[in-house]
Amino acid sequence: MKTLLAFLCLTLGASAASLNVGDAAPTKLPTAYLKGTKVSSFDPKKAYVVEFWATWCGPCKESIPHLTELQSKLKDEVTIIGVHVPTGVEAADAFVKQMGKKMDYTVAKDTTGAVQKAWLEAAGQNGIPCSFVIVGGKVAYIGHPSGLNEKSLKEMIAAGEKSADAKPAAKK
Numbered sequence: 531m532k533t534l535l536a537f538l539c540l541t542l543g544a545s546a547a548s549l550n551v552g553d554a555a556p557t558k559l560p561t562a563y564l565k566g567t568k569v570s571s572f573d574p575k576k577a578y579v580v581e582f583w584a585t586w587c588g589p590c591k592e593s594i595p596h597l598t599e600l601q602s603k604l605k606d607e608v609t610i611i612g613v614h615v616p617t618g619v620e621a622a623d624a625f626v627k628q629m630g631k632k633m634d635y636t637v638a639k640d641t642t643g644a645v646q647k648a649w650l651e652a653a654g655q656n657g658i659p660c661s662f663v664i665v666g667g668k669v670a671y672i673g674h675p676s677g678l679n680e681k682s683l684k685e686m687i688a689a690g691e692k693s694a695d696a697k698p699a700a701k702k
Contacts, residue, residue, distance in 0.1 A: 547654030551672060555664040558648035559638075560613050564626045566636025569611055577687045578664040579610045581675050582650055585625045586618045590659040593675045594633050601635040603680050607687060610635035615650075615658060616643045665690030 549556065555572055572578060581597060583590035594612075601610045612635060614622040622639045640646050650660060653672050661678060663671035663686055670686040671678070 547652070549649065549652035549654075549669065549672075551669050553669050555662070555667055555669055556648040556652065558645050560611075560640055560645050562639045562641055564623060564637045564639060565633075566611070567609075568638075569609065569636065572664055572667050574667040577608045577670075577683070577690070579608060579661055579675075579678065579683075580649065580664065581610065581612050581661040582615055582646065582655075582658045583612055584615050584618055584658060585621045587658050593659045594629065596678075597675055598632065598634045600678065600680065600683065604683060608683055612637045613645055613649075614639040615646050616640050666693065 555578075557571065559569055559571070561568075569578070579597070579600070581593070583593065585591070597610050597612065600608070612633070614637070619639050619641055622637075626633060626637050649655075649662060650658075653660075653662070655672065659675050661671065661673060661675040662669055663678065663683065665686050668690065670690060671682075
């Protein structure tokens with residue numbers, strides 16, 4: 531059983547990547563929120579981390595304290611949204627309730643698979659945990675949440691603000 535869970539944790543199905551860093555963020559967001567403020571659309575003046583996880587995924591559970599710490603340190607700059615994938619989603623409510631303040635960021639669940647398809651599958655991501663950083667409505671990072679830290683997030687936010695402030699060259 532552990533081997534099966536490890537396999538599932540690493541593979542959610544392969545597909546060609548049509549979502550890349552620099553692209554507009556997908557507009558498909560979860561509708562079922564377990565804690566935190568529901569995000570229906572991305573504010574282009576804010577930054578977000580959308581992290582896909584599951585209760586049955588050991589590496590996902592290991593990332594929770596890291597994400598909680600980032601949310602605490604960057605609460606005025608970043609909104610972290612943990613999205614439980616559809617597989618095993620029925621366990622998410624009890625798990626999040628049990629975690630309490632140990633999982634202190636916004637948490638939602640993908641009950642239909644539509645969010646997973648629009649994000650993970652579109653980005654060619656075959657495993658979880660997987661995070662997407664959204665700055666200025668664009669994807670600034672795709673990868674494991676352990677690759678994110680306070681410094682890297684602040685740098686992504688600054689780069690996003692700089693590119694948003696840049697004026698396009700005048701046409702002749």
